[in-house]
Amino acid sequence: MVNDTSFAPWDDPQERPLIRFQNVTKRFGDFVAIDDLTLDIYQREFFALLGPSGCGKTTMMRMLAGFEEPTDGMIELAGEDIAHVPPNKRAVNMMFQSYALFPHLSVWDNVAFGLRRESRDKDAIAERVEQMLKLTRLEKFAGRKPHQISGGQRQRVALARSLAKAPKLLLLDEPLGALDAKLRQATQFELMDIQEKTGTTFVIVTHDQEEAMTVASRVAVMDEGRVMQVATPEQIYEAPNSTYVADFIGDVNLIEGRAKPNGGGAYHINWAEGQAPFEAKSDMVLSEGQRCHLALRPEKVGIQPNKPEEVNAVQGKVLDIAYLGNLSTYHVELSTGQVIKAQTANTNRLSRRDFMWDDPVWVSWSASAGVLLSQ
Numbered sequence: 001m002v003n004d005t006s007f008a009p010w011d012d013p014q015e016r017p018l019i020r021f022q023n024v025t026k027r028f029g030d031f032v033a034i035d036d037l038t039l040d041i042y043q044r045e046f047f048a049l050l051g052p053s054g055c056g057k058t059t060m061m062r063m064l065a066g067f068e069e070p071t072d073g074m075i076e077l078a079g080e081d082i083a084h085v086p087p088n089k090r091a092v093n094m095m096f097q098s099y100a101l102f103p104h105l106s107v108w109d110n111v112a113f114g115l116r117r118e119s120r121d122k123d124a125i126a127e128r129v130e131q132m133l134k135l136t137r138l139e140k141f142a143g144r145k146p147h148q149i150s151g152g153q154r155q156r157v158a159l160a161r162s163l164a165k166a167p168k169l170l171l172l173d174e175p176l177g178a179l180d181a182k183l184r185q186a187t188q189f190e191l192m193d194i195q196e197k198t199g200t201t202f203v204i205v206t207h208d209q210e211e212a213m214t215v216a217s218r219v220a221v222m223d224e225g226r227v228m229q230v231a232t233p234e235q236i237y238e239a240p241n242s243t244y245v246a247d248f249i250g251d252v253n254l255i256e257g258r259a260k261p262n263g264g265g266a267y268h269i270n271w272a273e274g275q276a277p278f279e280a281k282s283d284m285v286l287s288e289g290q291r292c293h294l295a296l297r298p299e300k301v302g303i304q305p306n307k308p309e310e311v312n313a314v315q316g317k318v319l320d321i322a323y324l325g326n327l328s329t330y331h332v333e334l335s336t337g338q339v340i341k342a343q344t345a346n347t348n349r350l351s352r353r354d355f356m357w358d359d360p361v362w363v364s365w366s367a368s369a370g371v372l373l374s375q
Helices: 057-065 107-117 122-135 151-164 181-198 209-215 233-238 243-248
Strands: 019-028 031-041 046-050 072-077 092-095 169-173 201-206 218-223 226-231 253-261 266-270 278-281 291-296 302-304 312-323 327-334 339-345 360-365 371-373
Touching: 019 057, 031 057, 031 072, 031 226, 046 057, 046 181, 046 209, 057 072, 057 092, 057 169, 057 201, 092 151, 107 122, 107 151, 122 151, 122 181, 151 181, 181 209, 201 209, 209 233, 218 233, 218 243, 226 233, 226 243, 243 253, 243 291, 243 371, 253 339, 302 339, 312 339, 327 360
Parallel strands: 046 201, 046 218, 092 169, 169 201
Antiparallel strands: 019 031, 019 072, 218 226, 253 266, 253 291, 266 278, 291 371, 302 360, 312 327, 312 360, 327 339
């Protein structure tokens, strides 16, 4: 991701996108993989396509790479319609999940492979390969074969080879899927660093929310061939536009109710018979009695033994406790049967929990802690 916080070409109406999907539909027989999709991706972005298996993200990537053609609509790269341009004629490279390295070639020769096929000058090839090895910190492994280096190093070789031809666009298909959790985390930051240094536009396909939220300048959350929301990671998390996005990204409490406007963007949410309404603030205009959901992140919910001063407070009992080392998540069952998750940071060493199973507790949150959603 471009670390410069002022980098937001999508907010500039004068900025031309590098990639344009315009009303793109892709069908396989009767199955609609991509459904009338319109999307812009800008130069120097690290753009993430995020969604569950079968949502259409890989089909989008294959269309960008040239392995599939859209059934309807148009895909542009740098202003050119690329729908019928063969893969080898596009300024696009793709890095596969398997890395697809040549096992009989050294690291150096793997990186040089695409350049040699273009019949470039020998010295120019050597200079470019050395640049790529330095960028990916692989100089001392240049003479080794892929089986003689680690999974993380193989991943960097595949990246170096993909970047060697200086593509306008690099597609990464679940590139970190084969790495263990700790290495994957370290490699995410390496990828961001390399993307920033080269200025290449990266589009990554992933089903890993944390990965998308870590590396991307913007994330497109997909479901059944449609883009549900495109926004920065912060906006996706803090201001989801639907219950689907709120539920897909991170952990969330979704409380269903009926809205009652209270003036000045304030609402009462009638959520259960015989229970005091919750209070919420929203820029969204909801009508009297309109069905809605309050999306509430567990870290924004407090948990106490006694009734707090907070505007929204409700009593329940501890049903379950998930201990995650740095955090504990308490599942609190209310008298209505609704379960609310509250998260606390474990800042002190845990000699004894503040709350145990079946303890009576109060959960609470402010009127502005949640997001009101109409869909």
